[in-house]
Amino acid sequence: MTRSDDDLGIRFLSAVARLNRWVNKHADLPVPHAQARLLSLVEEFGTARIGELAAADHCSQPTMTTQVQRLEAAGLLRRTADDTDARASLVALTPAGAAALEDARRARAAVFGPVLDELDPADREAMSRMVALTDDLLRRGREARETD
Amino acid sequence: MTRSDDDLGIRFLSAVARLNRWVNKHADLPVPHAQARLLSLVEEFGTARIGELAAADHCSQPTMTTQVQRLEAAGLLRRTADDTDARASLVALTPAGAAALEDARRARAAVFGPVLDELDPADREAMSRMVALTDDLLRRGREARETD
């Protein structure tokens, strides 16, 4: 890795962090940010165990237990027994949870909307590329963990 | 804004959020994440008041007060009187603070380094574009606030 790569990496990550924070702080989410993130993850999995969610969210298992409990209490997630292992349960979205997630997405998109309106095609292409790159990176990270 | 723009915006923001979290969770930072962020901001300003930092960090003033107090106690920030207003003080990095920030940057770059190594020139171009876009967006956001 060359020096200019280091710079690009650092600058890029800084930009990602700042953009993320800007959107998060300006979006009027129906649930706290971390909870919205979890709703999104559960949607992606369909149903999942707490340990799976913790790994996917890059947090500790007790953190995930607490978050699931919060969202369950709020009626946004539900738990059912896992037939294959009595120690585990399967977490899924409730209809209210799905609605809250949709609201959260809309709120985030509303913040970014005006930005999008001013972009030219090259910017959009760059964005699509970032989406693909991130999906690829995180999928690889997940597969690497699964082979450990 | 068209429907496909909505999708792009949402997908892009999701990618940004996930990438940011991945890096944050995998980087071995010398200080907690929010503190590293503040060090970076103070570096950018040179010296700044608490209110300025709060606005730039998109958080409340008391939050910023607390964070500055933490970093001051840790020897990473120092405060001096603001000659122009007795209510305010000017916050600046200490040498230890600058070193910690450098360490944090190195830690983050180290996580992303292997990703960079595998990128082709089009990906790098896209990244540079994202950096410029974000800088522009946040600068405009800041200017808009200053004219309010």
Place this chain on the structure above:
DNA sequence: TTGGGTGCATAGCTTATCTATGCGACACTG
């Protein structure tokens, strides 16, 4: 001088997150 606005510290609260620990369930081996 007075009154209104500003800058920041404190108070009190919620959320997010961690490591350590404990317990029951599961899997494997003899």
Place this chain on the structure above:
DNA sequence: CAGTGTCGCATAGATAAGCTATGCACCCAA
């Protein structure tokens, strides 16, 4: 089958991050 080691998750206790409300000193304009 019994014993042992591993796994999945809940709980405990702690720190960090963040918010709104409030209070006080300072600043500025009339």
